[in-house]
Amino acid sequence: MWDYSEKVKEHFFNPKNAGVLSTANAVGEVGALACGDALKLMLHIDPVTEIILDARFQAYGCGSAIASSSAVTELVIGKTLAQASAIGSRDIANHLGGLPVEKMHCAVMGYEALQSALAAFRGEARRFEHEEGALVCRCHGVDERVIEGAIREHQLTSVEQVTARTMAGSGCTTCYERIEDILVRVTAEALRIQEAAQIAAEAAAAQAKEPAPGTVTLLAARPRPAQPRAETPRPASAVAASSPLTPSSPLPPPSAGMTNLKKIRLIEETIEDLRVYLRKDGGDCELIDVDGSNVLVSLTGACVGCQMASVTVSGIQERLIAKLGIPMRVIPVGRNAHGL
Amino acid sequence: MTAIYLDNNATTRTDPSVVEAMLPYFSESFGNASSAHSFGASVGEAVKAARQQLQALLGAAHDHEIIYTSGGTESDNAAILSALEAMPDRNEIVTSKVEHPAILSLCEHLEKTGRAKVHFIGVDKLGQLDIEAYRAALSDKVAIVSLMWANNETGTIFPIEGLAELAKQHGALFHTDAVQAAGKTSIVLKDSAIDMLSLSGHKLHGPKGIGALYVKKGVRFKPLIRGGHQERARRGGTENVPAIIGLGKAAELALAHMAEEQGRVKEMRDRLEKAVLQRVPNCLVNGDRNDRLPNTLNLAFEYVESEAILLHLNRAGVAASSGSACTSGSMEPSHVLKAMEVPEAALHGAVRFSFSRDNQASDVDRVIETLPPIVEKLREMSPFWADAEKKTNDKPVFA
Ligand code: FES
Numbered sequence: 001m002w003d004y005s006e007k008v009k010e011h012f013f014n015p016k017n018a019g020v021l022s023t024a025n026a027v028g029e030v031g032a033l034a035c036g037d038a039l040k041l042m043l044h045i046d047p048v049t050e051i052i053l054d055a056r057f058q059a060y061g062c063g064s065a066i067a068s069s070s071a072v073t074e075l076v077i078g079k080t081l082a083q084a085s086a087i088g089s090r091d092i093a094n095h096l097g098g099l100p101v102e103k104m105h106c107a108v109m110g111y112e113a114l115q116s117a118l119a120a121f122r123g124e125a126r127r128f129e130h131e132e133g134a135l136v137c138r139c140h141g142v143d144e145r146v147i148e149g150a151i152r153e154h155q156l157t158s159v160e161q162v163t164a165r166t167m168a169g170s171g172c173t174t175c176y177e178r179i180e181d182i183l184v185r186v187t188a189e190a191l192r193i194q195e196a197a198q199i200a201a202e203a204a205a206a207q208a209k210e211p212a213p214g215t216v217t218l219l220a221a222r223p224r225p226a227q228p229r230a231e232t233p234r235p236a237s238a239v240a241a242s243s244p245l246t247p248s249s250p251l252p253p254p255s256a257g258m259t260n261l262k263k264i265r266l267i268e269e270t271i272e273d274l275r276v277y278l279r280k281d282g283g284d285c286e287l288i289d290v291d292g293s294n295v296l297v298s299l300t301g302a303c304v305g306c307q308m309a310s311v312t313v314s315g316i317q318e319r320l321i322a323k324l325g326i327p328m329r330v331i332p333v334g335r336n337a338h339g340l
Numbered sequence: 341m342t343a344i345y346l347d348n349n350a351t352t353r354t355d356p357s358v359v360e361a362m363l364p365y366f367s368e369s370f371g372n373a374s375s376a377h378s379f380g381a382s383v384g385e386a387v388k389a390a391r392q393q394l395q396a397l398l399g400a401a402h403d404h405e406i407i408y409t410s411g412g413t414e415s416d417n418a419a420i421l422s423a424l425e426a427m428p429d430r431n432e433i434v435t436s437k438v439e440h441p442a443i444l445s446l447c448e449h450l451e452k453t454g455r456a457k458v459h460f461i462g463v464d465k466l467g468q469l470d471i472e473a474y475r476a477a478l479s480d481k482v483a484i485v486s487l488m489w490a491n492n493e494t495g496t497i498f499p500i501e502g503l504a505e506l507a508k509q510h511g512a513l514f515h516t517d518a519v520q521a522a523g524k525t526s527i528v529l530k531d532s533a534i535d536m537l538s539l540s541g542h543k544l545h546g547p548k549g550i551g552a553l554y555v556k557k558g559v560r561f562k563p564l565i566r567g568g569h570q571e572r573a574r575r576g577g578t579e580n581v582p583a584i585i586g587l588g589k590a591a592e593l594a595l596a597h598m599a600e601e602q603g604r605v606k607e608m609r610d611r612l613e614k615a616v617l618q619r620v621p622n623c624l625v626n627g628d629r630n631d632r633l634p635n636t637l638n639l640a641f642e643y644v645e646s647e648a649i650l651l652h653l654n655r656a657g658v659a660a661s662s663g664s665a666c667t668s669g670s671m672e673p674s675h676v677l678k679a680m681e682v683p684e685a686a687l688h689g690a691v692r693f694s695f696s697r698d699n700q701a702s703d704v705d706r707v708i709e710t711l712p713p714i715v716e717k718l719r720e721m722s723p724f725w726a727d728a729e730k731k732t733n734d735k736p737v738f739a
Binding site (some may be wrong): 002009012013018019020029034037038039040047058060061062063065066158295305 | 651720
C-alpha cells in the first residue's frame with residue numbers, strides 16, 4: 001500500500017467540495033474510465049471580477065487522484081483567473097504534503113483539469129492526450145516521442161541523461177527498461193544513418209579520384225561496398241561506451257593557453273557555484289584534486305547512492321567543460337566514491 | 341478493532357507449528373545437511389523427511405523428484421530454462437496470457453532476446469484457456485508448455501492433467517505453476533502427464549524464501565543454479581535447512597487441512613460473494629465459479645477504482661488486494677482481467693478477497709457490513725456513476 005501523507009489521507013477520506021456544481025460556468029474534464037482515473041472539475045467564475053467563487057469535483061481513481069482533486073478545489077476558490085492559471089502540479093502535490101513519486105500523475109491530472117476548465121471559460125480548447133500506447137513514463141506523463149526527440153537532439157547515451165532532460169524514469173522507475181530500449185533503438189538508427197552517409201561520401205570521393213585513362217593500378221582503391229549491417233542493435237553498454245562523458249573515452253590534451261593555477265581557480269569557482277544547488281537537495285561535492293584533465297571530487301550526503309549520482313557527475317563535468325573550454329573528466333573518489 | 345486478513349493469495353501467516361518445527365534448525369541442529377559427520381547426518385535426515393512430506397502433498401511417486409528452491413519464481417524460471425537447454429532442437433514455448441509475472445516476464449525476455457518463440461494463449465471471460473488456440477500452438481517445435489494450475493487473481497482452475505496430456509502428444513515437456521493450487525486443491529502427480537511443478541512455501545502457511553520444483557523421474561533437467569552437489573546437483577547452494585523443515589511441516593498441515601479449505605473456507609467465501617452481489621449493484625465476479633479455488637473471490641465494482649476501495653477497507657480493518665500483490669505497485673490494470681476482457685467500467689475496480697484456514701465467520705460479517713457503503717460513497721463521487729445504467733447483478737450461482 002502507498003505511503004500517503006496525513007494530508008493526502010485527510011483529503012481522501014474527507015474530500016472537500018465533492019459533488020456537482022450547478023452554477024458552474026467552467027468545466028474541465030480529463031482522464032477516462034479506460035485509464036483508471038478521471039476528473040471533472042467544475043468552477044463558478046465571476047465574469048466581471050474573474051474570481052473563482054466556487055469549485056466542485058467528481059473524480060474516479062485511486063486515493064491520490066481523489067485527494068488531488070479535492071486539493072485543487074481548495075487551492076482555486078477565491079483566486080483570480082490569473083492566479084489560478086499559475087497553479088502547477090507541484091503546487092497541488094505540495095498542498096497535499098507531497099505525493100509518492102509513482103502518484104505524481106494524479107497531481108498532473110488536477111493541473112490538466114484546471115487548465116481545461118480555465119481554457120473552456122476563455123472559450124479555448126485545451127487537450128491533454130497521449131497517443132495510445134505511447135506513454136512510457138506514467139509517473140511524469142512522458143511519451144515515446146518526447147524521449148526519442150531528446151535523445152536525438154542532445155545525443156543522449158544513458159537513461160540517466162534521458163531522465164535529467166525529460167524527467168522520465170525519475171519516479172517508480174518501472175519505465176527504466178523501456179527507456180533503455182528506446183535509447184538503444186534510436187542510437188542504432190542514428191548510427192546507421194551516419195554510416196550510410198559516410199559510405200556515400202567515401203564513394204563520392206573515390207569516384208572523383210577515378211584514375212586517368214591509360215594508368216594501370218595494381219591495387220585499385222575502390223570504394224568498399226556497403227557492409228550489410230547486422231540487424232541487432234548494439235547493446236546498451238556499447239552505446240554508453242561511445243559517450244564522450246564516459247571515463248574510457250580518450251581526451252585531447254588540455255588547452256595550452258591556460259596556466260595550471262588559473263585552471264584550478266576556475267574549477268574551484270565552478271564547483272563552488274554548483275554546491276549551492278547540491279546542498280539544497282541535501283548533498284555536497286568537494287574538490288579533492290586536479291590531475292591533468294581529471295578533476296577528482298568527493299560526493300557526500302544525498303548525492304551518494306542517489307540514483308541521480310551519475311547525472312550529478314556528468315552535470316558537473318558539462319559545466320566545467322563549458323566554463324573552461326577544455327575537455328575535463330570528473331571522477332568521484334574517496335570514501336564515498338561512486339562507481340570506483 | 342482486530343484487523344481482518346483476507347489477502348492469503350499474496351501470502352499466508354506462517355503456522356505456529358511450522359515456526360516451532362523450524363526453530364531447532366537455527367540453534368542445536370545447525371549442521372550442514374551435506375556434511376558427513378553426525379552434526380550433518382541428523383539434519384540430512386530431517387531434510388529428507390521434509391521431502392517426503394512434500395511428496396505426499398503432491399502425490400508424487402518418489403521423494404527425489406522434489407528439488408528445493410528459493411520459491412515459486414525460481415522454480416518457474418528453472419523449469420522453463422531447463423527445458424530449453426534440455427531440448428536443443430526445439431525452441432518454442434507455450435504458455436497463457438494470465439500466468440504469474442514469474443513466467444510472463446521470463447517468456448517475454450526469452451522472446452525479446454531471440455532465445456525462444458512464445459505462444460501466449462488467451463482465455464475466455466471466465467479465465468478458462470482457449471483450448472482450440474492451445475491445440476493449434478502445439479507442435480514438435482515446442483520444448484515446454486507452462487500453464488498455471490490455478491490463477492492467483494481469480495482462482496480459476498485450468499484442467500491441468502488434460503492439458504498436460506495434449507502437450508505429451510507432441511513430445512513437449514509440461515510444467516505447471518501450482519503456487520496457488522498446492523495445498524488448496526488435490527494434486528496427484530504419480531501417473532500424470534505433468535513433468536514439472538512449482539510451489540512456494542509462504543502460500544501454504546510455510547516460511548517465505550523457500551519453494552520446490554517437482555521434476556518427474558526420467559525428465560532431463562539442467563540446473564539453473566550451479567554449484568555444489570546439493571539436491572543431487574540439480575540446485576547448487578547450501579540447503580536453507582530451517583526453511584526446508586518449515587516447508588515440509590507446512591505441506592503436512594496443508595494436506596491435513598485440505599478438506600477444511602474445500603469446505604469451511606469455501607462456505608465463508610461463498611457467503612461473502614452472495615451477500616455482496618445482493619447488496620451492491622453493478623458488481624461482477626471474475627473467474628470461473630464452477631471451477632475455482634475454494635478460497636478466492638475476485639469482485640469487480642463498476643465505476644470505482646480498487647485502490648480507493650482498499651484504502652477505505654484498510655481503515656475499517658480489512659486487508660484485501662486489488663489482484664496480484666506483485667503488480668499492485670503499478671498503475672496498469674491487471675493483465676489477467678484484461679485477458680478475460682472484463683468490461684472497461686469494471687477493469688480498474690477489482691478487489692480480491694482470499695481466505696485461509698485462519699479466517700472466521702465473523703470476518704465475513706465485517707466485510708458484508710463495511711464494503712457496500714464504501715462502494716456507494718465512492719460511486720457518488722464518480723463522474724461516471726450518475727450516467728451509468730444501473731443494473732442488477734446476474735443471479736449468483738450459489739444463491
Ligand atoms: S513510470 Fe514511474 S518513473 Fe516512469
